[in-house]
Amino acid sequence: MKTIVRGPRGKEVVIGDGLPTVLLGERINPFGKGPVKEAMTTGNMEPIRAEAARQVEAGADVLLVSVSAFGIDEVRVLPLVMEAVMDVVDVPLCIESRNPEALDAALRLGCGKPIVSSVTGEGPVLAALLPLVKEHGTALVALASDASGIPKDPAGRVEVIRRILEQTDATGIPREEILVDCVAEASAVNDKAAGVTLDTMERVRAEWGLNLVLGASNVSFGLPDRMTVNAAFLALAIKAGLTAAIVNPTTMLPYAMAADLLVGRDPRSRRFTTYHRKRKAKEREQTGQP
Amino acid sequence: MNDKLINLMADLQEEETMKMVEELIASGTDPVTILDDARRAMEVVGKRFEQCEYFIPDLMMAGEILQGITKMVKPRIKQAQGAGKKGRVLVGTVAGDIHDIGKDIVTFMLDVSGYEVLDIGIDVPVETFVEKTREFKPQVLALSGFLTLAFDSMKKTIEALVAANLRDGLKIMIGGGQMDDEVRKYVRADAYGKDAVAAVNLCREWIGG
Numbered sequence: 188m189k190t191i192v193r194g195p196r197g198k199e200v201v202i203g204d205g206l207p208t209v210l211l212g213e214r215i216n217p218f219g220k221g222p223v224k225e226a227m228t229t230g231n232m233e234p235i236r237a238e239a240a241r242q243v244e245a246g247a248d249v250l251l252v253s254v255s256a257f258g259i260d261e262v263r264v265l266p267l268v269m270e271a272v273m274d275v276v277d278v279p280l281c282i283e284s285r286n287p288e289a290l291d292a293a294l295r296l297g298c299g300k301p302i303v304s305s306v307t308g309e310g311p312v313l314a315a316l317l318p319l320v321k322e323h324g325t326a327l328v329a330l331a332s333d334a335s336g337i338p339k340d341p342a343g344r345v346e347v348i349r350r351i352l353e354q355t356d357a358t359g360i361p362r363e364e365i366l367v368d369c370v371a372e373a374s375a376v377n378d379k380a381a382g383v384t385l386d387t388m389e390r391v392r393a394e395w396g397l398n399l400v401l402g403a404s405n406v407s408f409g410l411p412d413r414m415t416v417n418a419a420f421l422a423l424a425i426k427a428g429l430t431a432a433i434v435n436p437t438t439m440l441p442y443a444m445a446a447d448l449l450v451g452r453d454p455r456s457r458r459f460t461t462y463h464r465k466r467k468a469k470e471r472e473q474t475g476q477p
Numbered sequence: 478m479n480d481k482l483i484n485l486m487a488d489l490q491e492e493e494t495m496k497m498v499e500e501l502i503a504s505g506t507d508p509v510t511i512l513d514d515a516r517r518a519m520e521v522v523g524k525r526f527e528q529c530e531y532f533i534p535d536l537m538m539a540g541e542i543l544q545g546i547t548k549m550v551k552p553r554i555k556q557a558q559g560a561g562k563k564g565r566v567l568v569g570t571v572a573g574d575i576h577d578i579g580k581d582i583v584t585f586m587l588d589v590s591g592y593e594v595l596d597i598g599i600d601v602p603v604e605t606f607v608e609k610t611r612e613f614k615p616q617v618l619a620l621s622g623f624l625t626l627a628f629d630s631m632k633k634t635i636e637a638l639v640a641a642n643l644r645d646g647l648k649i650m651i652g653g654g655q656m657d658d659e660v661r662k663y664v665r666a667d668a669y670g671k672d673a674v675a676a677v678n679l680c681r682e683w684i685g686g
Contacts, residue, residue: 335600376537376578410534411529
């Protein structure tokens with residue numbers, strides 16, 4: 188199954204089996220403190236532009252945009268942030284919001300073909316978001332969670348996805364537009380958490396062959412040396428069928444590429460070796476050595 | 478005060494800690510002093526957690542050790558000696574929000590720290606919070622939430638408690654993903670706690686223990 192998304196000026200990204208894992212840069216969000224969050228409250232979009240350019244330079248194929256936080260008016264700020272991102276880069280966007288009014292305003296900007304993230308199995312969420320996704324012809328993240336929470340076992344999560352698919356089918360949203368998020372949770376709290384996520388992914392892939400996406404940084408919450416944990420998990424998830432990962436590209440790109448190579452998604456290792464040569468050339472340039 | 482026991486437990490040496498507790502009980506040590514030492518060890522663990530030397534799995538591990546000690550020691554303590562619970566805490570994730578991981582850790586840490594905790598789950602309607610506050614009579618109410626929509630649910634929950642004349646004398650703390658002191662002001666809670674250790678410290682401050 189192939190999901191094709193596009194940037195505002197036509198840049199196409201294909202998510203699919205056997206292809207390199209698509210990286211969704213996670214950094215434009217209002218969590219924590221820093222210039223990005225500040226930009227969302229002050230309206231000075233310069234830090235957003237800088238972060239967008241930095242992530243794409245670091246290897247992000249798609250950029251996630253999320254402004255949903257206390258004190259931020261999503262309907263007003265989401266389009267502003269998206270415009271700032273589109274000023275500097277032509278990559279598809281992954282718009283993270285469940286506010287239909289904000290999403291509608293965002294989708295009317297004309298940002299190519301984005302991904303809307305995300306619907307759960309909750310009736311009101313599906314009713315609010317699916318018509319927008321259909322109308323604007325976007326891709327969509329389906330999250331394995333419903334009104335009673337995130338099911339603890341793979342079978343429960345698969346059932347939630349099944350119910351979401353019934354609704355997307357009924358709305359006329361093609362299956363190839365769906366990216367399933369099987370939910371990565373903190374392993375610090377429950378040491379079976381990653382196993383449940385990976386099992387669910389394998390089942391979803393076996394049953395429907397859908398594309399799979401994950402917020403891969405959640406697994407390391409509450410642990411030291413998070414990057415190491417994230418990298419190990421990313422490799423396992425790619426083996427379990429992950430085709431798109433929400434990550435910090437600056438740290439995760441080499442690991443994603445290495446995992447792709449190991450599972451046969453990088454024929455003759457062209458991508459990995461090219462990346463290595465480019466990096467070396469850059470280092471030589473910086474140090475002035477031949 | 479038994480420094481060796483405190484250090485063993487604070488270093489999360491589960492087997493050695495339990496063995497030592499068994500020996501102390503066998504040699505006739507007052508069970509109340511064992512519990513006091515375990516509590517001191519938890520304070521050390523909490524400090525190490527705050528200093529990023531310990532992490533969530535360490536915290537949970539310490540909680541499990543404390544639980545084990547309590548189980549061994551409790552039957553040997555008479556109520557009069559202060560084995561009763563230190564105070565009542567009502568915990569729940571507010572309406573519209575289904576996140577439970579942080580809440581579950583808070584419930585666990587408060588429970589092992591000696592508080593009587595009633596956890597009423599996730600997506601708890603405003604009316605249920607009011608009803609349970611009336612029945613359970615907690616000294617502390619802990620509202621959990623991760624989503625931005627939790628802010629308004631928290632605000633409504635606290636307003637409903639005011640309307641029901643249950644707010645006076647009740648301390649309310651909030652916590653979860655995107656909470657901070659700004660949200661605390663907005664929802665009119667008494668405190669924001671950034672993690673389970675903060676929740677235990679707030680309860681200590683408010684109701685002792």
